[in-house]
Every structure is written in C-alpha cells, then in structure tokens.
Amino acid sequence: MASSRDDFIIAIRxxxxxxxxxQKFSLLTLVSISIFVIVLSSLDFKVxxxxxxxxxxxxxRSSFIVSIPENFVKNTYFNVAEYSTFFRQYKNNKKELEQLxxxxxxxxxxxxxxxELKDLINDYVSSSDKVxxxxxxxxxxxxxxxxxxxxxxxxxxxxxTNIYDQSYLVGRVVEVNYRxxxxxxxxxxxxxxxxxxxxQNIQAIMIGAGENFGEIxxxxxxxxxxxDENSIVYTSGTGAIFKSGIPIGKLIQRDKxxxxxxxxxxxxxxxxxxxxxxxxxxxxxxxxVEDNKDQNNNPxxxxxxxxxxxxxxxxxxxxxxxxxxDYLKIQINKLxxxxxxxxxxxxxxxxxIDQFFIDQEELEFLRLNLLYSQKCQTRKLFSTGLKVGTPxxxxxxxxxxxxND
Amino acid sequence: xxxxxxxTSLLKIYTWFPIILxxxxxxxxxxFNYLNLKYFSFNFPFILIFFFTLKExxxxxxxLVFIAGLFNDTVVGLPLGISSLSYTLICIATxxxxxxxxxxxxxxxxxxxxxxxxxxxxxxxxxxxxxFDFNLDLTSYLINTFFTFSFYIIFVSIxxxxxxxxxx
Numbered sequence: 358m359a360s361s362r363d364d365f366i367i368a369i370r371x372x373x374x375x376x377x378x379x380q381k382f383s384l385l386t387l388v389s390i391s392i393f394v395i396v397l398s399s400l401d402f403k404v405x406x407x408x409x410x411x412x413x414x415x416x417x418r419s420s421f422i423v424s425i426p427e428n429f430v431k432n433t434y435f436n437v438a439e440y441s442t443f444f445r446q447y448k449n450n451k452k453e454l455e456q457l458x459x460x461x462x463x464x465x466x467x468x469x470x471x472x473e474l475k476d477l478i479n480d481y482v483s484s485s486d487k488v489x490x491x492x493x494x495x496x497x498x499x500x501x502x503x504x505x506x507x508x509x510x511x512x513x514x515x516x517x518t519n520i521y522d523q524s525y526l527v528g529r530v531v532e533v534n535y536r537x538x539x540x541x542x543x544x545x546x547x548x549x550x551x552x553x554x555x556x557q558n559i560q561a562i563m564i565g566a567g568e569n570f571g572e573i574x575x576x577x578x579x580x581x582x583x584x585d586e587n588s589i590v591y592t593s594g595t596g597a598i599f600k601s602g603i604p605i606g607k608l609i610q611r612d613k614x615x616x617x618x619x620x621x622x623x624x625x626x627x628x629x630x631x632x633x634x635x636x637x638x639x640x641x642x643x644x645x646v647e648d649n650k651d652q653n654n655n656p657x658x659x660x661x662x663x664x665x666x667x668x669x670x671x672x673x674x675x676x677x678x679x680x681x682x683d684y685l686k687i688q689i690n691k692l693x694x695x696x697x698x699x700x701x702x703x704x705x706x707x708x709x710i711d712q713f714f715i716d717q718e719e720l721e722f723l724r725l726n727l728l729y730s731q732k733c734q735t736r737k738l739f740s741t742g743l744k745v746g747t748p749x750x751x752x753x754x755x756x757x758x759x760x761n762d
Numbered sequence: 763x764x765x766x767x768x769x770t771s772l773l774k775i776y777t778w779f780p781i782i783l784x785x786x787x788x789x790x791x792x793x794f795n796y797l798n799l800k801y802f803s804f805n806f807p808f809i810l811i812f813f814f815t816l817k818e819x820x821x822x823x824x825x826l827v828f829i830a831g832l833f834n835d836t837v838v839g840l841p842l843g844i845s846s847l848s849y850t851l852i853c854i855a856t857x858x859x860x861x862x863x864x865x866x867x868x869x870x871x872x873x874x875x876x877x878x879x880x881x882x883x884x885x886x887x888x889x890x891x892x893x894f895d896f897n898l899d900l901t902s903y904l905i906n907t908f909f910t911f912s913f914y915i916i917f918v919s920i921x922x923x924x925x926x927x928x929x930x
Contacts, residue, residue: 423789
C-alpha cells in the first residue's frame with residue numbers, strides 16, 4: 358500500500374519537475390506562471406492592461422493573416438451559394454426596397470420630431486459619427502460569440518460603443534486596443550440588452566441564447582398572448598448602454614418562450630459601423646442659448662429665431678409629406694393603369710371564351726348534320742321533310758333526327 | 763549544395779510541423795464552426811498536445827505550448843492564462859502517464875484522454891463561471907468534450923503516419 362503511494366508520488370513529482378534536454382521550463386514553473394497570469398488578468402492593473410493590449414494587437418493581426426486561406430474557402434463557398442440564389446434575391450430586394458423607400462421618409466420625420474422632443478425634455482442630444490470597421494477575426498466559437506474589428510482607441514472607439522450592421526444593432530465593444538477592438542455580439546450568453554417590444558410597448562430584457570437568436574426575459578406574467586408575429590424588438594435605451602430606438606429583430610413565439618430573430622445575420626458580417634458619440638447635454642444647449650442671448654441682448658430676437666427654426670422644421674416636414682404624397686399618387690396612377698389593362702385583358706379573354714363555345718356548338722351541329730340530315734329531310738306518310746336552314750331543321754338535327762320533342 | 767540546404771530546411775520545417783500546426787490551430791480556431799452544425803465543435807489543440815507530449819516529441823516545447831495557450835485566450839476572448847493552464851495540465855497528465863506506463867496501449871490512452879479533457883474542461887468551466895462571472899453553456903462543453911474524444915482516434919492515426927514519415 359505504502360509502496361504504491363510512493364510510486365504515485367514519484368510519478369507525479371517526476372511529471373511536474375523533470376525537464377528533458379529539449380525543455381527550457383519545468384511544468385511546475387509553467388503552471389505557476391499560468392496561475393499568476395490568471396490572477397493578474399483578473400486584477401486589472403494598468404501595466405497588465407497595456408501588456409494585454411500589446412499582445413492583442415499582435416495576436417489579432419496574426420490571426421487575421423493565418424485565417425486568410427480558411428476565410429478564402431469559406432467566402433468562395435458563400436459566394437457560390439449566393440450566386441445560385443441571386444435572381445430570386447434580386448426580385449425580393451427590389452420589392453423590399455420600394456417598401457423601405459416609403460417607410461424611410463416617415464422615419465426621417467419621426468427622427469426630426471424625436472430630436473425636437475428630446476430638446477424639450479432636457480435630455481441629451483447626441484451627435485454621432487458612424488465609423489466603418491472591417492471584421493478581421495470571426496471564429497464563431499461555440500462558447501463566446503464575439504468578433505474583432507479593425508478600429509480601436511485611435512478611432513475614438515470606447516468600451517460600450519454600439520456596433521451596427523447597416524442600421525441594425527449587432528453588439529457592443531467590450532475590449533479596446535489601439536487599432537483593434539472586441540465586439541460582444543447580441544447572441545452571446547453574456548449579452549443583456551434592455552428592449553422595448555412594439556407595438557405593444559412592453560419593456561423587457563433580451564439575453565443572448567448562445568446561438569443565432571435572443572431570448573426575451575423579465576416580462577410581466579399574463580401578457581404573453583398580447584404578442585403577435587408583427588412584434589418588433591428595439592432598444593429601449595434604459596441604462597444608457599445602448600441608444601434608444603435601434604432595431605434588433607422580430608419576435609418569435611416558441612411554446613412558452615419568446616425569442617428574437619435578429620434582423621442581421623451575425624455569421625455573414627464583413628463590415629460593421631461603430632458609432633462614435635459626443636454628447637451635447639441640455640446644460641450645454643442652455644449655455645449655448647445664453648451665449649446667444651448675450652450676443653443679441655434681445656429676448657424677442659431669440660424667440661423669433663426659435664420660431665424661425667420651428668418654421669423651418671415644419672416646412673421640411675411638409676416637403677417630406679409632399680414628396681410622399683407625390684410618390685403615392687404616382688403609385689396609385691400606376692395601379693389604376695394596371696387595373697385598366699387587366700380589365701381589357703379580361704374582356705378580350707371573355708370574348709374569346711364565348712367564341713369558343715359558339716364554335717363548339719357549330720361543330721356539334723355539323724357533326725350531327727352529317728348523321729341525321731337524311732332523317733330530317735325525308736318525306737313520310739303524313740309529314741313533309743324539313744327545309745334545310747330553317748330553325749325547325751336545326752332543332753331536328755340537334756334532337757338527333759326526331760321531328761317532335 | 764543548394765539542393766542539400768533546401769532539403770535540410772524542409773526537414774527542419776517537417777520536424778517543427780506539430781508546433782506550427784498548434785499555433786495555426788489556436789490562431790485560426792481550426793474547428794469547423796462555420797459549418798453551423800448545432801453544438802458541433804471540437805478542441806483540436808487538446809488532441810495535438812496530448813498526442814505529441816505523450817510521444818515525447820523532441821520539438822514539442824512546453825514553453826511554446828504555454829505561449830500557444832496565451833494566443834488562444836487572446837483569440838477566443840478568455841481571461842489570459844486559462845488555456846495556458848489547460849495545455850500545461852495536459853502536458854503534466856501525459857508526463858505522468860508516461861512515467862507509470864510500461865507497455866503503451868492506444869485504447870487505454872484514448873480513455874485516459876477522455877478523463878483528462880473532461881477534468882480540464884470542468885476546471886475551465888468552474889474558473890470562468892466562479893471567478894470571472896462568465897455565462898457559459900454546459901451542454902456545449904459536454905458536446906465539445908465528446909467530439910474531441912471521438913476525433914482523437916482519427917487524428918492519432920494521421921499523426922502516426924507523420925511520425926512514420928519522419929522516422930523513414
């Protein structure tokens with residue numbers, strides 16, 4: 358018993374401490390360094406942070422270069438798949454584009470209104486610039502859903518910067534280096550987003566499911582039935598991590614769960630937009646107004662200026678409405694033309710059908726005439742034969758040679 | 763002379779191939795995730811490290827394995843040191859099994875590999891959830907362990923060809 362324990366201890370000690378000629382470090386040293394590094398990385402020291410940023414920069418670039426062949430194969434496969442469905446997609450996109458164009462105009466008007474209202478309630482107005490970023494590393498890990506983008510602190514990216522695919526939210530920055538950043542996708546298990554479900558206007562939290570969808574959590578009991586397939590999920594802005602009103606996805610009901618199907622396909626991301634924000638608080642606005650006051654020294658002028666601004670906004674809204682109206686008028690005319698052409702087509706087709714029935718009747722008469730003409734023309738004991746061409750003769754032929762019905 | 767030099771450098775690359783493959787796999791996450799098969803994933807570095815440290819391959823430096831771990835953490839986005847610890851623990855396990863084994867048996871190695879990766883994945887999961895407050899899917903870990911275990915035997919047969927080629 359004691360001897361087997363000794364053997365075990367010797368084997369373990371040898372495994373930990375013995376270095377073969379090729380090895381520079383013993384495994385015990387490396388385990389100790391690993392634990393030391395884990396502890397240091399959890400403590401978040403400034404030196405460690407900079408060291409980590411340095412390693413990240415080198416590793417991300419190396420990873421990008423090493424991934425080039427695999428990405429090439431992957432992209433080729435996707436391109437081939439895309440080309441095979443190209444025409445169908447083109448048709449669908451065209452239809453969708455027309456719908457979106459009309460929606461876009463009304464959205465712009467809403468944005469104007471929103472900005473105005475935010476000014477009124479002394480909220481902040483953010484002026485934002487969207488920076489285009491390329492995804493350099495995306496390994497679609499089953500454990501952590503994140504991507505690396507080629508923009509970092511030198512492009513004013515900060516931790517928490519919102520990341521978009523077109524106008525849809527895809528995630529936020531969780532780690533910033535000088536030229537690169539890590540983006541935590543909405544599908545990650547660690548991602549929690551305060552959302553609003555429209556049009557029901559219900560507040561909830563969306564949590565990543567670790568797959569390509571999100572899960573709705575923390576909603577009131579008994580409102581499950583309120584939702585339908587048209588419900589849309591967008592950010593509520595609560596907590597100020599995400600801006601409000603950014604579309605995320607569509608709501609899907611699965612048994613007793615509420616899931617979110619993202620508008621954006623995270624596996625196909627190549628380029629994204631990072632929103633670099635500068636906040637202009639209400640206080641700043643007030644200061645600005647006060648500065649203007651000092652310059653003008655006349656409250657009436659300021660009022661006139663505000664009224665002028667309002668007028669300008671109203672005029673802009675009106676012009677947008679006019680544009681929309683014109684567009685709708687054109688659409689109505691187009692539709693009327695289409696209806697007219699369809700009607701014409703229907704009439705001509707009806708005529709053709711009628712003619713077809715007449716022709717068929719004629720044909721039947723001629724066929725029967727060949728068979729029964731003799732019978733209808735034959736003189737009998739008390740009756741004379743019918744004259745060809747008369748309605749009686751025709752009736753007789755159609756009755757298959759019988760004179761009387 | 764030039765031909766001889768080229769042949770020598772090619773042989774050098776060939777002898778360093780496992781460690782090069784390890785670095786490529788950690789930088790590239792060679793695991794076919796883009797196939798989008800639900801839950802499908804496997805840990806190729808685990809297989810590579812286990813096999814070559816078990817065979818005590820001369821160019822498979824523990825320090826380079828440690829560095830590969832750091833690279834993996836950076837690429838995946840895990841706290842630094844987690845993968846290094848996992849890889850070093852595999853090296854310890856293989857060193858131990860080498861010390862206690864007189865007659866190597868591939869089947870025993872295979873099941874020993876299952877035991878080791880289960881232990882290391884459990885340790886990883888515990889550290890990440892307890893100390894770093896990560897939310898992780900345990901099912902993904904279990905399935906990853908299963909596929910890594912299943913693929914071990916396939917990759918081992920390929921690596922054996924490599925070793926055979928090197929000896930020839």
